[in-house]
Amino acid sequence: xxxxxxxxxxxxxxxxxxxxxxxxxxxxxxxxxxxxxxxxxxxxxxxxxxxxxxxxxxxxxxxxxxxxxxxxxxxxxxxxxxxxxxx
Amino acid sequence: xxxxxxxxxxxxxxxxxxxxxxxxxxxxxxxxxxxxxxxxxxxxxxxxxxxxxxxxxxxxxxxxxxxxxxxxxxxxxxxxxxxxxxx
Numbered sequence: 001x002x003x004x005x006x007x008x009x010x011x012x013x014x015x016x017x018x019x020x021x022x023x024x025x026x027x028x029x030x031x032x033x034x035x036x037x038x039x040x041x042x043x044x045x046x047x048x049x050x051x052x053x054x055x056x057x058x059x060x061x062x063x064x065x066x067x068x069x070x071x072x073x074x075x076x077x078x079x080x081x082x083x084x085x086x087x
Numbered sequence: 088x089x090x091x092x093x094x095x096x097x098x099x100x101x102x103x104x105x106x107x108x109x110x111x112x113x114x115x116x117x118x119x120x121x122x123x124x125x126x127x128x129x130x131x132x133x134x135x136x137x138x139x140x141x142x143x144x145x146x147x148x149x150x151x152x153x154x155x156x157x158x159x160x161x162x163x164x165x166x167x168x169x170x171x172x173x174x
Contacts, residue, residue: 002141009134012127019123032119036106040099047096054089055144 002054003059010063017070030078032043032087038075090146104157108164117165118172125162131154136149 024030052060062077111117132155139147 002138003124005134005141006138009131009138010156011133012131016124016128019127020121023121023123024119027117027119028153032114032116034107037103038112040106044099044103047091047092047099051089051093051096051146054092059138059162064115 003057005082006057006059007063010059014063014066014070015075017067021074023073024077024081028081029085030074030081033074033077033078035075038071038078042075045071066078090144093144093146096148097146101150101153106163108157108161109145109166111161111167111168115168116172117161117168118163120161120164124160125158129158129162129167132158 020033024033046066047062049061049068052058052062054065107120111120132151135151135154136148139145139149139151
């Protein structure tokens with residue numbers, strides 16, 4: 001039962017970055033978005049994945065794996081658009 | 088031992104939003120930052136706090152409590168600066 005709550009929490013965590021990725025992709029701008037935020041966050045996510053595996057908590061490692069994926073898209077978009085706007 | 092890893096992961100999660108808050112505060116602009124991201128994220132964080140308490144995992148509920156606090160500052164700053172730039 002509590003694992004279900006964990007999965008729901010994880011789903012919201014996972015999808016939380018999607019609006020940011022969508023916004024960045026649509027406006028083609030991520031100047032105000034902090035790169036450091038995403039880099040520190042990705043480091044945290046990797047540690048959570050290890051912690052989740054060790055604690056045998058599937059909601060933690062599965063959802064953090066997805067967050068890592070979405071966050072990586074955001075970082076890639078930011079690099080691309082920051083480079084373009086610097087031209 | 089594994090709780091220590093959880094705390095380290097939690098510390099990185101917690102501090103990850105600080106660079107964003109700092110950047111927003113310094114540039115006085117958060118146009119490119121998605122409000123939906125922070126709202127969905129706060130909902131997730133609340134669920135994680137409940138999950139952490141139920142699982143008796145201190146790293147989860149303590150760090151998510153802090154994340155909720157930092158995230159709320161970011162939301163407040165975004166509302167203030169978006170309003171100002173709309174003038």
